[in-house]
Amino acid sequence: MLEKASSCKVNLLLNILGKRADGFHELETVLHPLNLCDRLTFERAGEEIKLSCSDPRLPINSKNLVFRAADLFLDAADIPPSEGVRIHLQKQIPLAAGLGGGSGNAAVTLLAMNELFGHPLPPSKLAELAASLGSDIAFFLQGKPALATGRGEIIRPLEFFPALRGTHLLLVHPGFGISTPWAYEQLARFPAALRGAPGRAERLISLLQTDLAAAAPEFYNSLEAPVLRKYPLLELFQEFFREEGALATLMSGSGSTTFALTGERGQAEQLLENLKAKFGLNLWTAIVRTSDG
């Protein structure tokens, strides 16, 4: 049996450049892995794909990205129909949260299946399968921060950013998820957010090499325009984090997770306490060290 951790990410920047003829959006994004993980186990067994999951809200059929990744792999690797796999997914990462939890699960499934069946596919083929499953899945085939372009599937891995060494992220999820297709569709009503100027990602990456104070104001997410309009609570989280002196705050991906960047862990813990005192809600929260991926 193979056991794998499946991590998630935040977008330090998500700059949408325009809508493409294929319906997707051209973008540049700076992705940072987080050591906050779901767990998956894989076992060769039976003739089919049998998926189970700790979270009853998730489908366990071909609507689940894990199932689709396993199915795509078996097909691409020409595994005979007499061979199958049993997979269990233990969720910890919140759903529809902008953290790429499901995408990470799919990427880990591709890697684990390849391992389980003796590496029939080269990394380039796995990257191709990942891109066909979803826009940010290829990112999770590697474990580093990255610049992603195209619709998010073209990945340039980067070293962990020196300016973030020793910093922490406080993540807060309000208890409701946001549909990614909905968030992208809404951009049609926000022309400035739909047509960002290219180059912001390169500028942020360059500043993150040396200068956190200069980099922090460059954190940016085009999808905040529609999402914060519809969900003012997320705007309130950001206002609060700014008042409390967070180094930066931003919504991740299409939301609903908001993160605050702080210095040492004690500062993130204090911020969390203040957040709970102020909002008094049943929030999902996590504190993650930025540099350990």
Ligand code: C5P
């Ligand atoms: O590729 P993925 O399945 O993650 O994307 C979910 C949805 O988000 C797409 O169907 C599309 O509506 C939107 N999207 C987009 N442009 C991107 C990525 C996603 O319009 N670059």
